[in-house]
Amino acid sequence: MGQSWFDTLSRVLVPIAGKLNNNRYLKVLRDAFMLAFPLTIFGSVAVVLANLPFLDKVMSEGALNAFRSALGVAPQATMGIMSVFVVFGIGYYLSKNYDVEAIFGGAIALASFLMLTPFVLQPEGKEAVQNVIPLDRLGAKGMFLGMIVAFVAGEIYRFIVQKDITIKMPAGVPPAVSRSFSALIPAFFTLSVFLIINIVVTQVFRTNMHDVIYQAIQAPLVGLGSGIIPTLIAIFVTQILWFFGLHGQIIINSVMDPIWNTLSLENLNSYMDTGKVPHIISKQFMEIYTVGMGGTGMTLAVVMAMMFFMKSKQMKQVGKLAIGPGIFNVNEPVIFGLPIVMNPLILFPWIIAPMAVTLVTYVAMSTGLVPPPTGVAVPWTVPIFINGIMATNSLAGGFLQLVNFAIVLVIWFPFLKFIDRMNLQKEKEEGSGESTRTAS
Amino acid sequence: MKKILLACSSGMSTSLLVTKMQAYAKQMDEEAEIWAVGQDQAKKEMEKADVVLIGPQMSFLKSELQKEAQKYGIPVEVIDMVAYGLADGQKVYEQALKLMEERS
Numbered sequence: 151m152g153q154s155w156f157d158t159l160s161r162v163l164v165p166i167a168g169k170l171n172n173n174r175y176l177k178v179l180r181d182a183f184m185l186a187f188p189l190t191i192f193g194s195v196a197v198v199l200a201n202l203p204f205l206d207k208v209m210s211e212g213a214l215n216a217f218r219s220a221l222g223v224a225p226q227a228t229m230g231i232m233s234v235f236v237v238f239g240i241g242y243y244l245s246k247n248y249d250v251e252a253i254f255g256g257a258i259a260l261a262s263f264l265m266l267t268p269f270v271l272q273p274e275g276k277e278a279v280q281n282v283i284p285l286d287r288l289g290a291k292g293m294f295l296g297m298i299v300a301f302v303a304g305e306i307y308r309f310i311v312q313k314d315i316t317i318k319m320p321a322g323v324p325p326a327v328s329r330s331f332s333a334l335i336p337a338f339f340t341l342s343v344f345l346i347i348n349i350v351v352t353q354v355f356r357t358n359m360h361d362v363i364y365q366a367i368q369a370p371l372v373g374l375g376s377g378i379i380p381t382l383i384a385i386f387v388t389q390i391l392w393f394f395g396l397h398g399q400i401i402i403n404s405v406m407d408p409i410w411n412t413l414s415l416e417n418l419n420s421y422m423d424t425g426k427v428p429h430i431i432s433k434q435f436m437e438i439y440t441v442g443m444g445g446t447g448m449t450l451a452v453v454m455a456m457m458f459f460m461k462s463k464q465m466k467q468v469g470k471l472a473i474g475p476g477i478f479n480v481n482e483p484v485i486f487g488l489p490i491v492m493n494p495l496i497l498f499p500w501i502i503a504p505m506a507v508t509l510v511t512y513v514a515m516s517t518g519l520v521p522p523p524t525g526v527a528v529p530w531t532v533p534i535f536i537n538g539i540m541a542t543n544s545l546a547g548g549f550l551q552l553v554n555f556a557i558v559l560v561i562w563f564p565f566l567k568f569i570d571r572m573n574l575q576k577e578k579e580e581g582s583g584e585s586t587r588t589a590s
Numbered sequence: 591m592k593k594i595l596l597a598c599s600s601g602m603s604t605s606l607l608v609t610k611m612q613a614y615a616k617q618m619d620e621e622a623e624i625w626a627v628g629q630d631q632a633k634k635e636m637e638k639a640d641v642v643l644i645g646p647q648m649s650f651l652k653s654e655l656q657k658e659a660q661k662y663g664i665p666v667e668v669i670d671m672v673a674y675g676l677a678d679g680q681k682v683y684e685q686a687l688k689l690m691e692e693r694s
Contacts, residue, residue: 168650486675
């Protein structure tokens, strides 16, 4: 009877998950952020090197400053202007998705975004500097405007192309030439739209689209996403989806990533300028302190408990199989092998443990016991403890994970023990020859 | 030559299963090409395959991949959950063989 209830719910969830996973815009957004990923890692390595803890002991102050400013350009040229890559990526992948010339889609999206960007820097109390683009407009601050503009520009561009309003060259003209001509009218039209928007906003309303979108959309959404309650809700939904055997992050992250990534960028900018980190919740908080402890649901503790403390063959086998991938935060073996999926005995620890740990982490970071992640990108496959130290640039960040590990262990243990005892019983019955197979 | 394509979110968790399946095929003295890809490549790689198996965590891909697979007339199925969890190469390999037989 419980089973049918599960079946019904999963019959509802599977198509929703499929729709979200296959949604054109979310897919494009996911790919666009992936475009910036290798660059982000490069910039992160430079930030880590510049902030190694022992440097001030081996270098003179002058040498250290020179070293830091030499490396400083690396994060600025990568994460510092992340919106540029995301905008280009959206324009490119959206056009590709519609099967129109993609590289022009990327270029047009980028130009449209710059069309709305004020080419002027206004330092406080000083005269404005003309003909410069403030770096933060191309980074964290321009992220949401960039995403919106890129999608709108991409849509207009492909619409015009698909309507076949293009200049066609006679046969015999080299394909590269005729392609650039065929993009001419769509580019003209798309860019004109954004030029007109910019004229209206700057001349009539005396402001700019960057400030409008930042204040009306980005600041409220990002503020909301940085709270602990929305974060716990995101974790809850992720756990529930995985409980039904669906890849929770693929679905939740495609919605939350713009917010979490923006928070990370703001953290990193502030960390590089002042050494302080303004937001606790960020992309790294989610990756290192929720996934980075053995995979979704922080299952490294679970796998180890199965290996060392459980007696049934089935649990030991799954534990042994899952430990290798688990160290690198891949945990499909335990999710489908224990199994966690559709297993009502596991539902409670599976959902409660990650939420409890997240709350503990949040409190530890907001009280200043442990510094929050700096915004440096650490790949999610880096093992526990090491990833915590790398993400926070402090040993405390690693030790917090060990505390979290213990919390997961304590919450899970009684449930594992209970299942272990049932398995032992079953194995004994099967072993005694008179197999009373229960068809479950 | 049997060509089996496995698809999951990024091709990472399925790669363990691939090694196990290859080991089993070798043990059976059968020539088989088995490889894993992420969901975005699955559609492209599919034309080279005889059968497509999806990791259970991506089961919602089935209908979309099936549409594409019809062009090549190959079957698409979700890997048995328990076999996937235990990385049971034999069981999944047999699942693939059975799907191929049913089709031909």
